[in-house]
Amino acid sequence: MIWSAKLINHRNEDRIGVKFEKDKELIQRIKLISGARWSQQKKLWHIPDTRENRERFQIAPEEDTVLSSEGRKHHDLFIRWLSSKRYSPNTIKTYSDALRSFLLYYKSKDVCELTNADVLDFNNDYILTKKLSASYQSQIISAIKLYFRTIRETKIEADKLDRPKKPKTLPNVLSKEEVKIILEAHANLKHKMMLSLIYSCGLRCSELLQLRPLDIDSKRNIVLIKQAKGKKDRITPLSPKILELLRAYYQLYKPKTFLFEGQEPGSNYSAKSLQSVLKQALRKCDIKKPVTLHWLRHSYATHLLESGTDLRYIQELLGHNSSRTTEIYTHVSTKSIQQIKSPFDDL
Known part of the structure; x- marks a missing residue:
């Protein structure tokens, strides 16, 4: 079995990249290493850069990795x-x-x-x-x-000191039909509930995982999001359909500390597991787009805009500091664009 290992920087994190010919035994062995992940972009497995892992893959210590x-x-x-x-x-x-x-x-x-x-x-x-x-x-x-x-x-x-010029990229947005298919892909109520809550409230992944049962105010039909990005609290409306799902979920799972708990009672559901939930849904409904959890948040904002919600309210719901951040959704909304007639039609 031939393999090679080297130090890499993946998503601004020091890692050890491991390459080898496709081999089921090696894949199973590397999966046993804590923190091992596959990079589709780099076409290799990568693991945390620790002394133990360096010794495991025979990577000699480098002076260049030690500060003065x-x-x-x-x-x-x-x-x-x-x-x-x-x-x-x-x-x-x-x-x-x-x-x-x-x-x-x-x-x-x-x-x-x-x-x-x-x-x-x-x-x-x-x-x-x-x-x-x-x-x-x-x-x-x-x-x-x-x-x-x-x-x-x-x-x-x-x-x-000047920062580099930022590339102007547009947020990725799903159609309402695509969102519906993804949210209905899971039969597991917990998995369905997590994805549905992200979309229905425009939550970030971290915000969903920090929610506690008391943050759901069924009397006022709101969700309280505490100490989110920028250490800000905000509220977002709670859909009546989501409230029904939440009640069924609560009856079945009876969460104590966090609304969505891991295998150990009182522990957080992990971000990695939540990402896996989405990937499973995409496989089930055969969607080939590289959808991420943040796409659901982008889609929520765009669909609100297309339904006539004022941009200022969307800014508040998403927790953006600047209206300029929220204005980017005007560039991906198709409501007005679809009404424009192409001159090609008149040829």
Whole structure:
């Protein structure tokens, strides 16, 4: 059995990529490793970058992955500062990992000697050379700007650092017919309930998994979403049809701590399992589009807009800070576009 393993960066996370010819035994063995996932884009399996996994796949330790003592001090200081500001664990990890990449690149240089020119060289010689995404580059710049505003004795002028130009992409939207087919694909009430609630309330995956039974207010027909992105509370209307489903679900599963619990009572249902629920639904209804859970949220917003809901209300329901974020749905709404007659029809 021939295989190869190397260190990779997948979705801004350090991983170990493992390649081998298709072999059922090897696939079963790698699936047993905690955190192992298949990347369709890279066409390889990838696992967490840990000392145990490096030894398992005979990857020698690399000095380039270890910060200098000064870099480690600044990295730890940044994590403490982010924690004191009560940033979410995900944001802390994203920002601290981004700063770490920058400090690692200049590990032989004193942090107080780093300049804006070094940031420019890092963008060109590291990010662009490795063909890393614009979003990853933006995360790096955001982390650098945030950190170097908080420390003294630095030559970096954070306010003069520019983020890369963002590509203008449109959100992916499903038709109402496609949404209906996906939501009806599961016979399992719990699976059906989770997907239906995401679409009917325009929830993010994390918001659904943090819901508690008390967050469902059946008297006022609302769902209370607490401490969502940006640490904001918001409410969203509760569909009468969803309320009926919820009552049947509650009678069957009797959740205690979270509305949707994992196998252990009182534990969160995992995001990975929820993604699997959607994938199973797509297979059952033979939809080939690369649908994600966020597509359901996008579809909710677009369908609201097409039904005549004011953009300002949609902004509130989605929890967007800026109306500009919500306005993107006007570009994917087909209600007005479908009324336009093509000049081709008059030929």
